[in-house]
Amino acid sequence: MNSRSQKGKLIIIITLLSILLVSTFAFFKFKNDTKSNNSSETSSKEESVSIDSDTENDYSKDSNRFEGIKLTSEDVGVPVLYYHSVLPDSEVTTPNEVTISPEKLKQELEIVKNLGYTTITLSELNDYLNNKIEIPEKSIVITFDDGYTDNYIHAFPILKELGMKATVFMISSQINSGYYMSAEQLKEMSDYGIDIESHTDTHAYLDTLSYDEQLKEMTESKRKLEEVLGKDVTSIAYPFGNYNKDTVKASEAAGYTLGFTTNKGLDKRTSNKLELDRIYVSSTYSLDTFKERLLNTK
Structure with a gap:
């Protein structure tokens, strides 16, 4: 009887440990995926800012052609x-x-x-x-x-x-x-x-x-x-x-x-x-x- 009880406890412990290991693995995988996605989004945003910045620089060249010159309408x-x-x-x-x-x-x-x-x-x-x-x-x-x-x-x-x-x-x-x-x-x-x-x-x-x-x-x-x-x-x-x-x-x-x-x-x-x-x-x-x-x- 005691032997059966001990075996039952062992099975429960092993099951709980398995669940804990699976949960831990899933948690860290989710965290890494999220970090990767955020990194990708940040990269895209930085690229977008870079393109916008270039556009602004091109525009500023035209808009500054008369810089320092007195203008009139x-x-x-x-x-x-x-x-x-x-x-x-x-x-x-x-x-x-x-x-x-x-x-x-x-x-x-x-x-x-x-x-x-x-x-x-x-x-x-x-x-x-x-x-x-x-x-x-x-x-x-x-x-x-x-x-x-x-x-x-x-x-x-x-x-x-x-x-x-x-x-x-x-x-x-x-x-x-x-x-x-x-x-x-x-x-x-x-x-x-x-x-x-x-x-x-x-x-x-x-x-x-x-x-x-x-x-x-x-x-x-x-x-x-x-x-x-x-x-x-x-x-x-x-x-x-x-x-x-x-x-x-x-x-x-x-x-x-x-x-x-x-x-x-x-x-x-x-x-x-x-x-x-x-x-x-x-x-x-x-x-x-x-x-x-x-x-x-x-």
Whole structure:
């Protein structure tokens, strides 16, 4: 009887120990799994924070472009200079007023910089004119018409050296034609931060064309440039400065928000955004004349 009782007690003890061991094992396994899951979640959160931080850093670079510069949202008027070809004098077979030497271009852009001007993009100009977004108090836009290869070879390095923004109005039918920039050159400049915009498809005298013909010039140019650049083209400069009421209507219908003429003046909020003024720069101007035209244009 005692023997049976002892055996029964032993069985109970063994059973209890087994239950205790299983429970202990289950407890520690659950704890480790929970710790592992928490670690994984923490890692994911840290990764998410890192991505968000990178995004913020990219955004802050753009938002701090004008850091330390006095800004304004007042309608002060913005000068828009326009150039054409940039070639060394030794390469110019027939001297002309639309071909400036790299040396003189650099001198003029240094004057712009020394006068305290900040170059802005057409997107920034559009935001200022249409949305009252602040820009530097002394803002300026630099433009080059036609899209000659020499803009890439000679003007682009100067702009990079001086840290200046600029816009090239490109004749889209001339892309890859040799005398004008290639698709690769346009893309490189665009990726760097130089605006590439429309100068129509064939550089036609727009005021001699019907509305439909003008619209085709503008839509074809926009389409071709956007295919090359992979970004929206929203501004146009009218060839020879020639335009009429149909030009303005066609520009809007084609999806342009800014249109530039060759009329002399500053661009203000009261200006027709598809009839904006510019200031012509002739290679025959002395540096004093260049400075005077910049400072005294109203």
